[in-house]
Amino acid sequence: MSWADLTPNTQDALIFVALLLPIGVLGAVLLRGYAPWSLVGAMLGRFRWTAAIFVVVVAVSVAMGVGLIAQERGLRIGTARAADGFDIVVTAPGSEVTMMLASVYLQPTDAPLLDGTTYAAVAGAAHVALAAPLAFGDSVGASPVVGTTADLVTHLAKGPPEGHMFEAEHEAVVGALVPLAIGETFEPAHGVGDGADHDAHDVDFVVVGRMPLTGTPWDNAVVVPIEAVWGVHGLADGHDADHDHAHEAEHEHGPEKLGPPFDPAHFPGTPAIVIKADSLAASYALRSQFTRDRETMAFFPGAVLSQLYGIMGDLRAAMSLMALVSQALVAASVLVGLFILTRLFARHLALLRALGAPGRYLMAVVWAFSGVLLGAGAVLGLGGGVLATWGLSRILSARTGIAVPATFGWAELNLVAGFVLVAMVLALLPAVAALRLPVLARLRA
Amino acid sequence: MDKRALKLRDLTVLSESGSVLAAVPRLDVAPGEAIGLSGPSGAGKSSLLFALAGLAPQMRGSVLWGDTDLGSLSATARAAFRARHIGLIFQDHLLFEELGALANATVVAGFRPRAVRRALRLEAARRLSALSLPEAARDVSHFSGGERQRVAVARALAHRPSILLADEPTASLDSANAERLTDLLLAEARDAGRTLIVVSHDPNLLARMDRVLTMAHGALVNDFKGTSRELG
Numbered sequence A: 001m002s003w004a005d006l007t008p009n010t011q012d013a014l015i016f017v018a019l020l021l022p023i024g025v026l027g028a029v030l031l032r033g034y035a036p037w038s039l040v041g042a043m044l045g046r047f048r049w050t051a052a053i054f055v056v057v058v059a060v061s062v063a064m065g066v067g068l069i070a071q072e073r074g075l076r077i078g079t080a081r082a083a084d085g086f087d088i089v090v091t092a093p094g095s096e097v098t099m100m101l102a103s104v105y106l107q108p109t110d111a112p113l114l115d116g117t118t119y120a121a122v123a124g125a126a127h128v129a130l131a132a133p134l135a136f137g138d139s140v141g142a143s144p145v146v147g148t149t150a151d152l153v154t155h156l157a158k159g160p161p162e163g164h165m166f167e168a169e170h171e172a173v174v175g176a177l178v179p180l181a182i183g184e185t186f187e188p189a190h191g192v193g194d195g196a197d198h199d200a201h202d203v204d205f206v207v208v209g210r211m212p213l214t215g216t217p218w219d220n221a222v223v224v225p226i227e228a229v230w231g232v233h234g235l236a237d238g239h240d241a242d243h244d245h246a247h248e249a250e251h252e253h254g255p256e257k258l259g260p261p262f263d264p265a266h267f268p269g270t271p272a273i274v275i276k277a278d279s280l281a282a283s284y285a286l287r288s289q290f291t292r293d294r295e296t297m298a299f300f301p302g303a304v305l306s307q308l309y310g311i312m313g314d315l316r317a318a319m320s321l322m323a324l325v326s327q328a329l330v331a332a333s334v335l336v337g338l339f340i341l342t343r344l345f346a347r348h349l350a351l352l353r354a355l356g357a358p359g360r361y362l363m364a365v366v367w368a369f370s371g372v373l374l375g376a377g378a379v380l381g382l383g384g385g386v387l388a389t390w391g392l393s394r395i396l397s398a399r400t401g402i403a404v405p406a407t408f409g410w411a412e413l414n415l416v417a418g419f420v421l422v423a424m425v426l427a428l429l430p431a432v433a434a435l436r437l438p439v440l441a442r443l444r445a
Numbered sequence B: 001m002d003k004r005a006l007k008l009r010d011l012t013v014l015s016e017s018g019s020v021l022a023a024v025p026r027l028d029v030a031p032g033e034a035i036g037l038s039g040p041s042g043a044g045k046s047s048l049l050f051a052l053a054g055l056a057p058q059m060r061g062s063v064l065w066g067d068t069d070l071g072s073l074s075a076t077a078r079a080a081f082r083a084r085h086i087g088l089i090f091q092d093h094l095l096f097e098e099l100g101a102l103a104n105a106t107v108v109a110g111f112r113p114r115a116v117r118r119a120l121r122l123e124a125a126r127r128l129s130a131l132s133l134p135e136a137a138r139d140v141s142h143f144s145g146g147e148r149q150r151v152a153v154a155r156a157l158a159h160r161p162s163i164l165l166a167d168e169p170t171a172s173l174d175s176a177n178a179e180r181l182t183d184l185l186l187a188e189a190r191d192a193g194r195t196l197i198v199v200s201h202d203p204n205l206l207a208r209m210d211r212v213l214t215m216a217h218g219a220l221v222n223d224f225k226g227t228s229r230e231l232g
Helices: A008-029 A037-046 A047-082 A096-103 A116-126 A150-157 A227-232 A241-250 A281-287 A301-344 A348-355 A360-399 A412-426 A426-436 A438-443 B045-050 B075-085 B101-105 B107-111 B114-130 B145-157 B175-192 B203-207
Strands: A086-090 A128-140 A143-148 A171-174 A205-210 A222-225 A272-277 A297-299 B006-012 B018-027 B033-037 B060-063 B086-089 B163-166 B195-199 B211-216 B219-225
Touching: A008 A360, A008 A412, A008 B145, A037 A047, A037 A360, A037 B107, A047 A301, A047 A360, A047 A412, A086 A096, A086 A281, A096 A272, A096 A297, A096 A301, A116 A128, A116 A272, A128 A227, A143 A227, A150 A222, A205 A222, A222 A227, A272 A281, A281 A297, A297 A301, A301 A348, A301 A360, A301 A412, A301 A426, A348 A360, A348 A438, A360 A412, A360 A426, A360 B075, A360 B107, A412 A426, B006 B045, B018 B045, B018 B211, B018 B219, B033 B045, B033 B175, B045 B163, B045 B195, B060 B175, B075 B086, B086 B145, B101 B107, B101 B114, B101 B145, B107 B114, B114 B145, B145 B163, B145 B175, B163 B175, B175 B195, B175 B203
Parallel strands: A143 A222, A171 A205, B033 B195, B033 B211, B086 B163, B163 B195
Antiparallel strands: A086 A272, A086 A297, A128 A143, A128 A272, A171 A222, B006 B018, B006 B060, B211 B219
């Protein structure tokens, strides 16, 4: 069986063991036959504050490394998951990244609109299972108001919402994290953020449903029928009024006309259409079909994210290098710290030598002392890194709506194991230096 | 050959910088003899004492304990010799403050073979009890000067050395404790047959030694034998 045949978990576990094994071997060679721990405990007690500061420095360094790796991975997983529900997005030609941020991550942007004919072409294309237009621009508090169709809500929520789906123009379904209860009413503001105009729309909406948690920015969104967004902005509602009135006359007191099909002549425009194809092959065909010069642009949000990760990969490499340099600096600081600590109990080491302790025992005491400090720092740092990642993930999730998972993986464990290995090997230097202490001078100091 | 017998031949003890700290052309000490080393400060007494333990930074000539010449041994071999044969007592005790009396007295157990650790601990506990230090677990930081020095003595004796070297052991003690410690050291020399060499300014202690060597400017200037005499 070759290395490539092993599962990634097995490979990581083997790397972890390989990183820790030299420490075990080193410890076994140095400590074999000795019992230095009561002495190590006494030294830790004697220099407890110095030791505590040393442990904190190591812990902070480890926590930063662990947090950086875990957070970066969490962001990558979270953003990828958020784009899962969006097979293809069709927009006017422009920046795929900008339009992906607008449609998937609901970041406000000014984008040219696709007209009704284009929408009809997209919706009527073969193998299109879902074609949902989007409309942005309003907000309720910190939540964007998104106009779309009931089908897209059902698709993103993977089922019907709690309560019920909007069935009238002034009904809304809210994302899981929106602080509005079913039955509550709200008046949307025009625009988003601090510049939003709260008096622009004199229309009240009522919340009739709540989507389950999706781990996407749509958890923070207030979703209304796209006709409502068009309506409050004084635009046509996408349907032929005469035909609709005739339709209503047929079904007296029946529901308003919402969702597709839309009448191209009365379609005010949409910045983006979210498409779900009925097969993967069809997705590629549809992307080609609707990537037309000066007309439309179709893209896979997942592919755009991959491109972004590719660009960010270079950044990650630079950050990794910086992280390595900083870890090397920390390791150098650790080494200096260990030399200083060794100096602090130089007299006791000289005493041990005077009492007949072999050189290996002195090395074992210094190395074990260093090991306790580094081990404690590494474990605390690991815990601190996990806590920091968890806290940062919650903050990021709350701010972006993207469920950033705070996971703890082999990468973090291996980073810590690598750091401990380097530090424990470096700890041999002060241990060796302890052998060179002038015994008599130290005893008389 | 009896490790308690000491022979110095053309011994010169040097500092790290190479200056002469003590020079003894010839000295013989019989097994079980109790020797006092006296002289003014800076005379080279402690330097000679530590050279006898193989702790001098540099030395020339021979320090023969039985047939073992410390001058010809490596630092590791000298440490091993000390661990087996020499008990050291220091002026300021040199204890591990965070450890209890028993842990201090058995601090050498950490590097001794597992098989002898138990015996070493039993001996140290017996010594502490005999020295009226029953609170073996209490941190020595709470002990008086006399108690601390007794812990140091228990540590020096726990591995049953054949040679006992003490540097100003009564210097930090009151007269009662100094007297008690002197009794103890002499008992170890006379009853157990250990060779005892003590550096001291304490006339009461020196007066009770079998032999007193006086040093000045790094050289032995007088060698008195007898247990009751005037120092001069």
